[in-house]
Amino acid sequence: MRKPVIQFQDFSFQYRAQSEPTLHHINLTIYEGEKVLIVGPSGSGKSTLSHCMNGLIPFFYQGEISGSLHIGGQESRELGIAELSDRVGTVLQDPDGQFVGLTVAEDIAFKLENDTVPQAEMIRRVTGAAETVEFAAFLEASPQSLSGGQKQKTTLAGVLVSEADVLLFDEPLASLDPYTGRMTVDLIDRIHQETGRTIVIIEHRLEDMLHRHVDRIIVVNDGRIAADMTPAELLCSGLLRQTGIREPLYLNALRYAGCTVTPEMQPQHIDSIQLDTCLPLLTEWYNKQQGDMSFSTAEPVLELQNVSFGYSKSNPVLHDVSLTVRRGEMICIAGRNGAGKSTISKLICGFYRPTSGQILLNGRNLAKDTIKERADKIGFVMQNPNHMISKPLIYDEVALGLRTRGVPEEEVQQRVHDVLQVCGLYPFRSWPVSALSYGQKKRVTIASILVLRPEILILDEPTAGQDYRHYNEMMEFLMELNAQGITIMMITHDMYLMMEYGQRTIVLSEGRKIADDVPARVLSDEAIVAAAHLKTTSLHELAQRSGVGKPSELVSRFISYDRGIRQS
Structure with missing residues (x-):
C-alpha cells in the first residue's frame, strides 16, 4: 500500500488581508516516491498550496486555516517551521532570494551549520550533494557570479543536503534558457530516480516539464483542485x-x-505519441496553409554599428556586433545565459558605453545622450522586477514615471488604470507590491514602463513567471502598441513568444551575432539552436517524425495559422 507523505483533507485557507479564501476545500494526497506536477493560472492558488506544504503558511503568511494538512503523517499545525523544512525542502523560483553564503560550499552547508553537524560530516555531505547535481567543481565560487542554471544547482544541492523526504520546486524553469531548462528537468528526474524522494513541481511550462515522466498532474483553478490526472488523460481532456x-x-x-x-495514442511527449491515424489530416492541413518568411522594409529606428564591450579589458562580452531594428518591428534577441543579450540592452539605454562602435537612434549617434535623455525615447523593463520597484504600493509604482514628468494627476489616474487593466493588475491596484508573486511583480514593472508610451520598448524576459492567459493579454497589448508604431525589442528564452510574436530573431552566442532571420528558420536550424542553447520546437520534431513538409515550413505555416486564429 502506498504511503501518503502530504495529505490535504477539506483544507481551506484565507489570507489575513483578504476577504475571501484563496484555497477552498482542498482534498489532495501525494504519495511517497511520486513525482507530481502542479499547474494552474496565476492567482489560482497553486503557490498558496506550496506555501502550506513547506510551512511559509502560517509562519510567514498568516491567515485562517480550516480542515487538515498532514506532512509525513503528522498534522502540520503541530510542527514548527524548522521541523517542516526538515521534511519538505524548497527550491525557490528566484534563486537569488535563497542564497545566504559567500561561496557555493557555504551556501550548501547553511542547513548543516544550523543543525551543528560535525565538520567532517558536513564536508562529506556538502561534497556528496554537490556531486549529485554535478557541481563539485564550483564549491569555492560566489553564488552571485553564477549563471541561472548554476544557481539552480546550488539551491538544489542546499536542499539535498538536508535529506528532506519531499523536494518542492517553485517554477524551476522561470529564468533559464531552453537548453539549461531541459538540463534542469533532466537533473530533477535523475535525482527522483536515484534517491526515490517525493518530488512536487509547480511550473507554467507544461511541455518542457513533460520532457521527462511525471506520475500525475494536478490542475488548480480558482483555489480548487480542477483535475488530478495522468499526463495522457489531462492532455486529451480539453481542461488545459x-x-x-x-x-x-x-x-x-x-x-x-x-x-x-486520445490517451491510447500516448500524447504526453512528441517522442511517444502515435501519429498513424493523424497523418492524412495533418498532410491535408499542411498543404492548405501558407507561411510567411518576409522581413520588414521600414526605415531603421535603431542601429548598432560594430559595437564591442567588456566589463574589463580582459573580459570582453560583445565582439563587433552590428544589427538594425526597423521602425514598427517586434523583434526578439535570443541566446544562452551570458551571451550578451542583456548587455546590449544596457548599452542602448546608456547604462554602459561601448568600448568601440556606435549606437544610432533615428540616424543620430547616442554617444552624448544621458540615461534620462534616452529614457524619454527608449523604455527598458529589467529581467528581475525587484531591481526596478521603488514604491510600496502598486498604483504608486506604475504612476511614478508620469508624476516625475509632471503629468496632471487626472491623466495619471486614467493612464495607470488603463494599463493595469491590460496587465491583469487592476483588482490589486491598492495592494502593497510585497504581497505579489514574482510573476505579478514582473507585470507591475512592465506596466510602469508601458504607461510612459515610449518610442522603443525593450523587455528583458517579459514572459518569465507569466501564466498563459496573462502572457497572451500582455503580448496582445504589446501588439496593440506595436500597431500604433512603437518598436518592441524582446530579450527572451521563450520559444513560444519568439514563434508567436517575433517578426525577426537575432541570435547571440559568446558575444557574437550568429543569426538574424525569421523565427521559423532560426528554430529549425539545429546548428544555431545548439550554439545558442535554444531548442528546436516540438513542431520541428513533429515534421521530422511525420514526414509532413520541411521543419521550417511546418513551423512557418503553423505560426501564420495560429496568428490568424488568435487575431480572429
Whole structure:
C-alpha cells in the first residue's frame, strides 16, 4: 500500500488581508516516491498550496486555516517551521532570494551549520550533494557570479543536503534558457530516480516539464483542485484550454489539423505519441496553409554599428556586433545565459558605453545622450522586477514615471488604470507590491514602463513567471502598441513568444551575432539552436517524425495559422 507523505483533507485557507479564501476545500494526497506536477493560472492558488506544504503558511503568511494538512503523517499545525523544512525542502523560483553564503560550499552547508553537524560530516555531505547535481567543481565560487542554471544547482544541492523526504520546486524553469531548462528537468528526474524522494513541481511550462515522466498532474483553478490526472488523460481532456494553460505545440498543431487525440495514442511527449491515424489530416492541413518568411522594409529606428564591450579589458562580452531594428518591428534577441543579450540592452539605454562602435537612434549617434535623455525615447523593463520597484504600493509604482514628468494627476489616474487593466493588475491596484508573486511583480514593472508610451520598448524576459492567459493579454497589448508604431525589442528564452510574436530573431552566442532571420528558420536550424542553447520546437520534431513538409515550413505555416486564429 502506498504511503501518503502530504495529505490535504477539506483544507481551506484565507489570507489575513483578504476577504475571501484563496484555497477552498482542498482534498489532495501525494504519495511517497511520486513525482507530481502542479499547474494552474496565476492567482489560482497553486503557490498558496506550496506555501502550506513547506510551512511559509502560517509562519510567514498568516491567515485562517480550516480542515487538515498532514506532512509525513503528522498534522502540520503541530510542527514548527524548522521541523517542516526538515521534511519538505524548497527550491525557490528566484534563486537569488535563497542564497545566504559567500561561496557555493557555504551556501550548501547553511542547513548543516544550523543543525551543528560535525565538520567532517558536513564536508562529506556538502561534497556528496554537490556531486549529485554535478557541481563539485564550483564549491569555492560566489553564488552571485553564477549563471541561472548554476544557481539552480546550488539551491538544489542546499536542499539535498538536508535529506528532506519531499523536494518542492517553485517554477524551476522561470529564468533559464531552453537548453539549461531541459538540463534542469533532466537533473530533477535523475535525482527522483536515484534517491526515490517525493518530488512536487509547480511550473507554467507544461511541455518542457513533460520532457521527462511525471506520475500525475494536478490542475488548480480558482483555489480548487480542477483535475488530478495522468499526463495522457489531462492532455486529451480539453481542461488545459478551459483553464488557460498552454498545450504542447505539437498537440496544438494536430488539433488545428482536425485530429482527435486520445490517451491510447500516448500524447504526453512528441517522442511517444502515435501519429498513424493523424497523418492524412495533418498532410491535408499542411498543404492548405501558407507561411510567411518576409522581413520588414521600414526605415531603421535603431542601429548598432560594430559595437564591442567588456566589463574589463580582459573580459570582453560583445565582439563587433552590428544589427538594425526597423521602425514598427517586434523583434526578439535570443541566446544562452551570458551571451550578451542583456548587455546590449544596457548599452542602448546608456547604462554602459561601448568600448568601440556606435549606437544610432533615428540616424543620430547616442554617444552624448544621458540615461534620462534616452529614457524619454527608449523604455527598458529589467529581467528581475525587484531591481526596478521603488514604491510600496502598486498604483504608486506604475504612476511614478508620469508624476516625475509632471503629468496632471487626472491623466495619471486614467493612464495607470488603463494599463493595469491590460496587465491583469487592476483588482490589486491598492495592494502593497510585497504581497505579489514574482510573476505579478514582473507585470507591475512592465506596466510602469508601458504607461510612459515610449518610442522603443525593450523587455528583458517579459514572459518569465507569466501564466498563459496573462502572457497572451500582455503580448496582445504589446501588439496593440506595436500597431500604433512603437518598436518592441524582446530579450527572451521563450520559444513560444519568439514563434508567436517575433517578426525577426537575432541570435547571440559568446558575444557574437550568429543569426538574424525569421523565427521559423532560426528554430529549425539545429546548428544555431545548439550554439545558442535554444531548442528546436516540438513542431520541428513533429515534421521530422511525420514526414509532413520541411521543419521550417511546418513551423512557418503553423505560426501564420495560429496568428490568424488568435487575431480572429
